[in-house]
Amino acid sequence: MFSINTANTARFLIVEDDVDLLNALCEMLTGAGYEAVGSSSGARALKVFGEKEFDVVLADLTMPEMNGTELLKKLHGADPDLVCIIMAGQGIGKKAIALLKEGAFDFILKPFKLNYLLSVLPRALEVRRLRKEKAALRKMVDIYERCRNITSELDLDVILNNTAEAVLDVSQTEETSIMLPSDGGNELYIAAIRGKGRSDLLKIRIPVNKGIAGWVASHQETLTLQGKIDDPRFSPVQPRSDIGFSISMPLLAGERFVGVLNVNSTKDRPFSIQVIRHIGLLACAAASALENSRKHKELREIEQKYRLYFENAFEGIFQTAWDGRLLTVNRKMAAIFGYNSPEEMISGEKTFDQWDFWPEYRRLLGAQNELRNFEHCIQLKNGGKIWISANVRTVKDVHGNITYYEGTMQDITMHKFTEEELVRTRDCYLTLFEEFPTPVWRSGPEANFDYFNKTWRQFTGRTMAEELERGWTEGIHPEDRELFFETYREAFSTRKIFNCEFRLRRCDGAYCPVISLGKPYHDSKGNFSGYIGACYDFSTHHKADDNNAETIQKLETILNEIITAFSLTGEKRTLYGAGHQFRVSELACSIAALLGFTEKRIKGLRTACILHDIGNIYIPTEILSKPGKLNDYEFDLVKNHSQEGFNILKNISFSWPVAQIVLQHHERLNGSGYPFGLSGNNILPEAKILAVADVVEAMTSRRPHRPAFSLKAALEEISEQKATLYDPHAVDQCIKLFLEEGFTF
Incomplete structure (x- = not known):
């Protein structure tokens, strides 16, 4: 095989079994500035052709092993745009037509002059160029279609x-x-x-x-x-x-x-x-x-998450056109307005602009483009009314034109009602505090006195302003002041309950012997907030220590009444909790009496019962009053109320383990309760009694998600779970109270 390379892009493959002619053709083409590769057989030519790209092939028609016709077929099979020139003898005749059909470009009859071949080559190369351009165009169209199919x-x-x-x-x-x-x-x-x-x-x-x-x-x-x-x-x-x-x-x-x-x-x-x-x-x-x-x-994943949130959101979500036509609403939105499905609400007769609140929305959105926590009352499909809180914003295009409005709505009727109830409750107990028939005082966390009720002010004959300007200290008898403040400072530093006897000047100028009892109190987060105290005038019977003991007992009763009022704040947060704590207290104390508890121990149990659900103040009202089943997250929040109650009460110096009883009232004998999974003797006896009373009262009372169970069902529950969940002695005495003693709530 003979091969010569040049810089010219045209490449020729010469296939000729006559070695002298083969070498002559290669030298001629090389001399003309082309690249020429020679091969003396068709088989070797095919191998070379597989390794390089050629523009023109010069092939002898008659060769041993593989003739020019066979070679032509195989070459065109590999490159249909190849230009093939056949070199043949004078007797080619009819074979020429068959070769042209196989793709031959031209014939050169032997013998021929080399210069004649050079005159044929430019036309062959031009055809090769045109064929390649046409093939490239076809290929680019094909590539374009393939790329489009991919993209x-x-x-x-x-x-x-x-x-x-x-x-x-x-x-x-x-x-x-x-x-x-x-x-x-x-x-x-x-x-x-x-x-x-x-x-x-x-x-x-x-x-x-x-x-x-x-x-x-x-x-x-x-x-x-x-x-x-x-x-x-x-x-x-x-x-x-x-x-x-x-x-x-x-x-x-x-x-x-x-x-x-x-x-x-x-x-x-x-x-x-x-x-x-x-x-x-x-x-x-x-x-x-x-x-x-x-x-x-x-x-798609984001859309799926959004759709999941959209469909299962706690609040109603909506989009509406500028003219009030509803574009989309979620299930909660439809439920708020009293519809069975989003489709029913969207296809309903009413558009947003027909609701009485929409003009006000449009007016406010026109001024500020966004509404936040806008509360108002709406009328439902069935004519009923509810309170909602709305967050709405205006969505505009690049030209500033309104495209649509979108926002959320939340039914706050229960929250609104609860707020009103809390205000009424607070006002009620502030009035009760103010009108209490016993002088009451309060100090802040820095030991400064910041409140005296009306009875106190009437007793001393001074105004609130006068008392707060430390005028009240002038009312203490000079001989008693040092003792009072020493007792007060010591109690304040240790956060303990204290009582102190001293003489206090009355409005008529006379000094009267009083006993003041003070207890520390804490805010809803368990932080120490100061002391609340009450005074008792015993000038009419200041003769015996027994009377002093009786006075202290009366003052303890007064402060316990204040604690009771405090507990109602948590109870009033849900309609279904009204009276629960007092009914539980009544039943639990009755069980404790049958079990032989002392009166003092029963007092501690009563206080714990009254306060056992105080931790509910940390639970959203929507969850406490939810009409359906709680999900896992919501139930975990509810379960935390006993821990929160403990946090509120732990620093109050009760005479009984009130905070621990509150913490343990959802523990169960077999360790399946919460918050710590305590079992057996690790649970306080008072907490075991409270657990039984709490279950019976809860089952026989209506709840947001269910009607009340019968007393029979409640007693069957504690009987079946006796010694497993509930203390058997408490269960036996509870059943005895209802079935034999005639106990009723």
Whole structure:
């Protein structure tokens, strides 16, 4: 085989079994500035043709092993746009027509002058150029359609399959694969592969910094390899021995790396620039499609989360056009207005502009574009009325025109009613505090006195302002002041209950002997807030210590009444809790009496019963009064009320373990209760009694999510769970109270 290379882009393959003629033709073409490759047989010519691209083939018609006709068929099978010139003897005759049908461009009859051949070549090369341009145009149209098919899809598997099939067809190779980065970005895995016996490689993973694909991913550069590679950068992965030429391209969407495209050929012939360009176009389309698929998946996930929130939100959510037509509402919104479904509300006769609140919304939104926590009363579909809190905003286009309104609404009827009840309750007990028939005082956390009720002021004959200006201290007899303040300061520093006897000047100027009893109190978060105290005038019977003891008992009763009033604040937060604590107290104390508790111990139990649900002040009213079943999150909030109650009460110096009883009243004998799962003797006896009384009262009372159970059902519950959940002695005495003693709530 004879071969000469030049800088000219035209490349000729000469196939001639006459070696002298073959060499002469090669020398002539080389002398004319072309690249010429010669071969003395058709078989060797086909091998050479497989390794390089040729523009024109000059082939002898009659050769041993493979004649020119057979060679022509095989060459055109590999390159349909190839220009073939057949060299034949004078007797070619009818064979010429058959050769033209097989794709022969022209004939040169032997013998011929070499210069004649040179005159034929320019026309052959022009035809080759036109054929290649036409083929390139067809190929570009085909590539465009393939790219469009790839980029028009959002499904990942379809994108991968379309890309792999297109690359395999365009490159005319035996194998192609697409590798994608793992979720963590530290690995590459084969997401799609084409090639005989290669499907078992699907999903195989390699570290992103290893091998050929890893190098391409790291450097984001195209890599072309031919033959055996001795490069440590690609260790431990090396091209297989059967791969003659390969190309690996990074798939980049902008600057974002999305994968690697690998193309392998068993032929030693490199890809043409045009084929590499076509593969690059397909790679760009695939990268764009993969990125769109990823964003679409993320968007769908976001939409799904939003839809889940939208459909299951606690508040009503809506969108309405500028004219009041409802665009979308969720289930909660429809339920608030009394509709069975969002579809029914949207298709209903009423649009928002027909609701009496809409004109006011429009007016306010026109002024400020947004409403926050706007509370008002609305009329429902059935004519009923509820209170709602609305948050609404105006959405405008780029030109400032109103597109729609969107917002949320929440039914706050129960909250509104509870607020009103709390105000009434607070006013009631402030009035009670003020009108209490015993002188009452209060001091802040800094030991400064900040309140004296009307009875106190009437006793001393001074105004609130006068008392707060430390006028009250002037009313203490000079001989008693040091003792009083020493007792007060000591109690204040230790947060203990104290009592002190001293003489206080009355409005008529006379000093009267009084006993003052003070107890520390705390705010709703358990923080020390100061002392509340009451005074008792015993000037009419200041004769015996027994009377002093009786006076202190009366003052304790007074302060306990104040504690009772305090407990009502938590109870009033729900309609269904009204009276619960007092009924539980009545039943629990009756059980304790039958069990032989002392009167003093029963007093402690009574205080704990009255305060056992004080922790409910931390639970949202919507949950306490929810008409349906509580979800896990809501139930966890409710379960926390015993701990919150303990936090409020733990620093109050009761004479009994009130805070611990409140903390344990939901513990159960077998350890299944909360908050600590205490069991057996680890639970206080008072807490065991409170647990039984609490269950019986709760079951026989109506709740937001259910009607009241019968007394029989409640007694069966505690009887069946006796010694498992509930203390057997408390259960027995409870049942005896109802069935034998005639106890009723």
